[in-house]
Amino acid sequence: MKRLILSSLLAMSLSMSPALAVNPDEVLGDPALEQRARDISIDLRCVVCRGENIDESNAPIARDLRLLVRERLVEGDSNDEVVDFVVERYGEYVLMKPNTSGANVILWAAGPVLLIVALIAGGLYLRRRSQAKETAVALSSDEEARLQELLKD
CATH class of the missing domain: 1.10.8.640 (Cytochrome C biogenesis protein)
Incomplete structure (x- = not known):
């Protein structure tokens, strides 16, 4: 053992x-x-x-x-x-770790910048969604009758 x-x-x-x-x-x-x-x-x-x-x-x-x-x-x-x-x-x-100079700065910065942009866009979307008013549309009498028929079956 x-x-x-x-x-x-x-x-x-x-x-x-x-x-x-x-x-x-x-x-x-x-x-x-x-x-x-x-x-x-x-x-x-x-x-x-x-x-x-x-x-x-x-x-x-x-x-x-x-x-x-x-x-x-x-x-x-x-x-x-x-x-x-x-x-x-x-x-x-x-190079396993590319330099952070010249055009490579764009590559190094792209990830964090895109993350920040996505967080801001998500926050704005959620804010607009929570402030949106719900609009309920009343059913017509024909629609109400049809709904009752469907519910009975």
């Missing part, structure tokens, strides 16, 4: 940890450079997988990007220079 519990706990802990696609031949010998490469890779999106960063992706382009990041770090580039190089080459799409 203890083995079953321990094995299930081990399986759950492994399933909750992020799966990294970094191959052993990609790992740099210098632990500090490798950590910098991992920090940069977390913020770069795989252009094929879209929802994964390049450390998690098994796509060939992600491997190429991981190698490119490590190559630039070995050459002496700073973290920002490496990211700028990759963005210049592949576009802003590779």
Whole structure:
């Protein structure tokens, strides 16, 4: 019973940890450079997988990007220079968190602005609806007679 519990706990802990696609031949010998490469890779999106960063992706382009990041770090580039190089080459799409400058301000602001507009429109609609007067239309004698016939059946 203890083995079953321990094995299930081990399986759950492994399933909750992020799966990294970094191959052993990609790992740099210098632990500090490798950590910098991992920090940069977390913020770069795989252009094929879209929802994964390049450390998690098994796509060939992600491997190429991981190698490119490590190559630039070995050459002496700073973290920002490496990211700028990759963005210049592949576009802003590779950033997991796009910049909040230029035309991207419109994209960042669109969600909150539309939420505020929807709340105002909903509030105005409910206000007008609560202030509207109910107008009851009286039935004619023919309509009243027909209604009574329908209700009797």
